[in-house]
Amino acid sequence: MSIRIKKLLVANRGEIACRVMSTCQRLDIKTVAVYSDADAKALHVEMADEAVHIGPAQASESYLKADKIIAACKLTGADAVHPGYGFLSENPKFAEACEENGIIFVGPSAASMRAMALKGAAKHLMEEAGVPVVPGYHGDDQSLETLSAEAERIGFPVLIKAVAGGGGKGMRKVFNAKELPSAIEGAKREGENSFGNGTLLIEKYIQKPRHIELQVFGDADGMAVHLHERDCSLQRRHQKVVEEAPAPGMSAEMRRAMGEAAVKAAEAIGYQGAGTVEFIVDVENGLDGAPFYFMEMNTRLQVEHPVTELITGQDLVEWQIGVAEGKPLPLSQDEIDVLTDGHAVEVRLYAEDPYNDFLPSIGKVGLFDPFADAGATGRIDAGVRAGDEVSIHYDPMIAKLIAWGEDRTQAIDALRNLVRETPVTGLRTNRDFLLKCLSEQGFIDGDVHTGFIEEHKDVLLKKPEPTAEDYALAAFAIVAARQARAQGDDPWKILDAFRLNLPASEQLWFDGTDGDVLTVHLREDGSKLSATVESNDFEAEIIGFVGDVLTFTMGGKRERMFAEVDAAHVTLIKGDATLTLARHARDGGGDEDADGPGTILSPMPGKILDVKVADGDMVEKGQPLLIMEAMKMEQTITAPRDGKVTGLGLKAGDQVTGGAVLLTIADTE
Structure with a gap:
């Protein structure tokens, strides 16, 4: 006998909460979000029909508090809970608490969780069921x-x-x-x-292992099936980086044997709902016919479930909800086998620094659009968007990027393109590292194993260094951003490097890779720009800077790249490389012996409180020029060098945006 879930509370956050809610919206099931102090403005909260605050930012005081989740269900009248993954998803006491309070738990029984919770006991159980173990x-x-x-x-x-x-x-x-x-x-x-x-x-210890897992499902009638395997061998520190389905190089015979073993594992504990049976495969002598061993069973939906969805055409969250409602599985094993088509690959886009031991990166997301067009074969699962904070309190995943192809080569090509077209700025990410993984010949050939990243670390973890051309492009981006920000047609209100009867010229300063200050000599003639960087000359014509995309011609070739310009940095995302170039400090960095740059930008949005000089005045290095208020604090802008004030068109009370040109200190020669 089946029941109908009318309102479902998602006891999670981030991309998995958004993922579950998207299926509920399609099924016309009302949703409830829960959120901590840190997530009050989060995407999953906005997606839900209702939302309940459950405590401070620390997960131990909010998302891991079963009693608060139960109370939220009672407050909103939610008749079911989906736990997502992580947090309370594999907590048998939480599943029992839901049952005791008449709330449907969209997941396996507490008994199934306990059976697989401890690795040693689970292996004993699998041995008795005839499943091979290490x-x-x-x-x-x-x-x-x-x-x-x-x-x-x-x-x-x-x-x-x-x-x-x-x-x-x-x-x-x-x-x-x-x-x-x-x-x-x-x-x-x-x-x-x-x-x-x-x-x-x-x-x-298997010295050359592959991590291959089987997606299994069981229902209340005792039926169990698998929806084929996923290869999750590309890992760093036992954390998955790239996942794909089906596993490259696996024979039909081996697939059948592993599938049968996975179903046996599910049947051994009367499993209901979505689960993953994970195997380790010894590929020292290749995959075909290699021995495989049960490793563990995850009694929940996995992060990498989208690749299974793309090759089967099934919505696994819908399957979970159906099983929780008491319905039989929608497909038999024979139907699943016939249905499966193509290949899918997924990468996890994280806020982390691959060049610093993958340390998490926190801060505000700059460029990023989770709703961007991923194409006919792509998919973006995300829980953040531009302007959101990645905090210290939770997993630093930004999004999952997934692509499908008729074969593995097409899927990899499609995913590479999707990653390239998904810029993220504002914090460090593993985007470039992911592109290197997807482009490494060993991966393309299917020679994957859990030691792959360590084996190829000299290539995969090589940090890109900016070239002279990159600094020129950064200067061009600054000019294009300035032009895009200029409002109105009054030339006296445009703060640029205009000079009567001559091309506009200026100098821009960046922190070089060797710690020195690198100077870009820039000349501007309308949309045509030229720059000299360390005796290298570059010319470009700006076509447009719309949104985050800078379009220009350079060397007779029309190009486009993602760019973000602020007072402190220029971030360029071109091809497979993300480069963040620091603009040199406007006050000379406190070095009394060094001249600072002449063009002074507003360090952040603020209000001009006082103007201490006039246009045309001669000033000395360190002399106060302007006083502005930003973030409720006063800041004195001083002259970074001796020279003549030019381009000053500000007065007390004017509002300025971050990165706006305030004035220029020109050479007196």
Whole structure:
């Protein structure tokens, strides 16, 4: 007997909350968002029909508070909860609390979660069900003597893992007996600190593994199916970077064997809803016929589920809702097998710095449009947009970019194009790193494994360095942005480098890669620009700067690139490289012996309080020129060099935008 979900609360945030809500909108199911202090203006809150505040920014005081989620359901009359992934999605106590309060939990039963929660117990269960597992030890005796003896029996190298672990925490590779005691101690300590459980298991360490997982589904009638595999082998520190479906190079026989094993795993625990059975495959001698072993089962929807959706044409969130309503699965295994078509690839776009050990980057998103046209074969799943903050409190994922093709080559090409056409500025991202991964020949050939990124790190993690041409382009972007900001036709109100009967000229300063100040000598004649950078000459003609796209001709070739200009930086996104060039400090950087740049820009939006000089005045370095108010603080703008004031058209009370030209200090020669 099935029921009808009328209002669903999404107990999550970010892109997965938006993803679930999009399906609910199509199914005419009302949605409720929950949000913390940090997410009051978040995209998922705006998408929902209703929203409930559940606490401070810390997840432990908001999104992880089951009682607050239950209270939000009662307040809004939500009859169901979708947990997304992460947070409470695999918490059996939360699933039980929903059931006790008459709320439908869109996910598996608490019993299924518990069966797969601890890796050691899950492996025992899989062994009994006839699912192959990695040779190892999963016993209760946790003494150093027993663990050491078991490691010797299994044979080095081995992998020490916390039974309640995840994301690489509580995990150690051990290559000989000498390393074992400290590895056991460290893994146990990390397991206790991260998961409250220091129990360990030991497995044979597969030296060239592929991570292949099967999407499974089960319903209340006992039917279980798989929707084929996903290859998630490109990882860094056990975190997935690129996912694709189907797995490249897998034979039909191996696919059938892994599919049958995954369904057995689901049936062994009477599984209902969406789940993922993860296998590790030893590809030391190639994929065809390679041994595969059960690793773990995730009792929720996975981040990478869109690639499965694209090759099957199915909405897995709709399947989840249907199972939760008591409906049978919409397709049989035979129907799924016939239905599957093409290839799909996904990358995770993160606010992180690949060139600094992938440290998360926080701040405000500049350019980024999650609603941009992804093309007929592309898809963007995002939970942020331009102007949103990526904070320290949550996962720094910005979006998932996914593309489909008739074959793997087409899918990779389509995804590369989608990543190139998805600019993000304002903080560091892994965009360029993703493009390098998708372009690396080994990946294109399908020679993927979990050590791929480490193996190719010299290429994948090589930071791009700006060239003289890049600095010229940055200068051209500054001029184009200035022209785009100029309002009205009154030439006396346009703050530029105009000179009577001569082409306008000026100097722009940037921080060079060697720590020195790099000067760009710029000449402007209408839309035609020329620049000299370290004896290199460049010429361009600006066609337009609309939105974030700068269109120009250079060397007889029409080009376009994404650009963002502010008072402190110019960010250029061209091809596979993102370059953020720092504009040199307008006050000379505090160096009393160095002349600063002559063109002075407003450091941020603000109001002019006082003008201390007049146009044509001779001034000395350090002399006060203007006093402005910005963010409720007064700031004195001083002369960065000796010279003559030109282009000053401001008076007290004028409002200025960030990056606007205030005046220029011209040479006196």
